[in-house]
Amino acid sequence: MLNWSAKRPVIAAVAAILALSACGSGDDSGATGKKDSDGVITVKLGVVGPKTGPASLYYKYMDQNFETFSDDFEEKYKVRFEIIGEDDQASPEETARAVSRLINEEAVHAILGPPLSGNALQVADVIQKSQIPWLLAGPNADEAINYDIQPNWAFQTNFTNQQIMEILGTRLFADNNKVGIVYSADGFGQSNLDHLKSWAKENGKKLTAEESLQPGSSDANAIIKRFKSAGVDSVFMGITQGADTATVTRAIEQAGYEPKTIMTTGTILTNYKTIAEPSQWENIQIVDPRNFLEGGDKEILDAVQEATGEAPAIPTNNISTYAMLDIYAQAVAEVGDANDREAVRKAMEDIETVHIGSLTIEKPFTTTDHKLYDDDPANWLTYGFDEKFNLKLLGTAEECLEKGC
Missing domain, CATH: 3.40.50.2300 (Response regulator)
Incomplete structure (x- = not known):
């Protein structure tokens, strides 16, 4: 059962502040990707998107999700996210720079974003070659995932x-x-x-x-x-x-x-x-494919509204981001070490159940299909x-x- 309370523990505030301020690598923060003495795994998650500029709503929805749900995944899976935020200003060139920094300087365990399709296409080859779990909760472009690359490191929780x-x-x-x-x-x-x-x-x-x-x-x-x-x-x-x-x-x-x-x-x-x-x-x-008016999808949107005092910035992507974090957190929990990227990727591919509030989606992925939704x-x-x-x-x-x- 998810905790939909707007009152969050300290980790929620820390995650939101990090997401907004794009703090540094946090090498002394304990984000080792391994279990601590309490059995909690702290993952260093790189988040790329346009914090500034006319497309800033495409970063805001991610901030809203971390502010609202940062403790839910710790409660469910004992996985905590430390956010390393990068502002790509909706520029493909800045996206490439941000992704390079997250991979080479920050050594993040996974990358969430960028949310815009054109920017995602700009960095697709780099991320795939880096063999890091790529969490595509925003882009709709089918081309963002090249299935000729196997094993494939990208997963989509938005429709294409x-x-x-x-x-x-x-x-x-x-x-x-x-x-x-x-x-x-x-x-x-x-x-x-x-x-x-x-x-x-x-x-x-x-x-x-x-x-x-x-x-x-x-x-x-x-x-x-x-x-x-x-x-x-x-x-x-x-x-x-x-x-x-x-x-x-x-x-x-x-x-x-x-x-x-x-x-x-x-x-x-x-x-x-x-x-x-x-x-x-x-x-x-x-x-x-989402039901915005009832059930688990609506629960996610209502929780964002309650916790932030604001309407979900992009409702479709608020939902798909929650689904993606649920998948990744489950995979990390199963493997027990976010540093074992190949094992985490395989666990994502073999995911049994995606949880979106009270909604569940069973076995969405195969080796040649990393898309959450279908076209029925x-x-x-x-x-x-x-x-x-x-x-x-x-x-x-x-x-x-x-x-x-």
């Missing part, structure tokens, strides 16, 4: 772009709809485009329009005008940040454009609501939004494909 396209493709192209995609001009957006085009080709379909949007753009009117002129009646927004999604939906409203279907991803939950109007989100839907539409949910931007469940993805939502 290929998985979501298997769910969205049928929905977007239903009733012979003409489909257009607007995507971020970054790794996440490009991966969304590539996988949607691949799904379309495999299923005898073709995109009517594809448009890229530079992060931070304030105007998408030309894009929407071209969609409207091309007769696009089904729109997919593969956009990294909610603020950029708001730019697109504002342009849709201003153009009086009314496509039959507007789908996007859970990234809309980041910073969209504060700069958009209810009329701009009333017809938008998302699909996700019966296991995905479709959500819309009410006038206050609260999620409302419309049905499973399978039900919405069959009956409409």
Whole structure:
């Protein structure tokens, strides 16, 4: 049973401070990766992400999780995390520098992040060659894990772009709809485009329009005008940040454009609501394998809210980060020594049960599949939004494909 109390012992405060301040290596902190006299294993965990800059929410959700749950894994598995935080400023070059420092100077036992797909792709080869457990709780890019490398050191607890396209493709192209995609001009957006085009080709379909949007753009009117002129009646927004999604939906409203279907991803939950109007989100839907409204997934989000006094920064990633830490902590506990990286990696691969609050997922991984979720539409949910931007469940993805939502 997890302790959902907002009142945490001293270790919680220490972990949060370290995460925020990016303290040094902590060589005298006891983070040896081995059991201490009380049987607790302290792991030195490198955390990479944009603490500063416009994408800072992608680091904040990790901080929230450590502040909220730092004692849970010690209680459950006798594994404690010492956080060595690195600010990559959402820059691929800074990500490469941060990862190099964590591996070569800090000698961390595992790396969590970076949360942005483009940055993860930048360091994928380096981390794999370093043979260190790589905890991918944020990125969606399938390419982040190259399964030609065996044994493989990366594990994903977020859904991948290929998985979501298997769910969205049928929905977007239903009733012979003409489909257009607007995507971020970054790794996440490009991966969304590539996988949607691949799904379309495999299923005898073709995109009517594809448009890229530079992060931070304030105007998408030309894009929407071209969609409207091309007769696009089904729109997919593969956009990294909610603020950029708001730019697109504002342009849709201003153009009086009314496509039959507007789908996007859970990234809309980041910073969209504060700069958009209810009329701009009333017809938008998302699909996700997590249940944000009840059960274990919701328990994680509620616990973050209670402990931090803030809404989860990126709900999808708050959940996937908890799942990843549960997997890694279990593996370390089973092996008994975080320094034995190969044994820890194998224990992660052989994990029996992932715990996300009261939700359990059984045996998610194989040697050639390090993804937590699958692409069965019966296991995905479709959500819309009410006038206050609260999620409302419309049905499973399978039900919405069959009956409409």
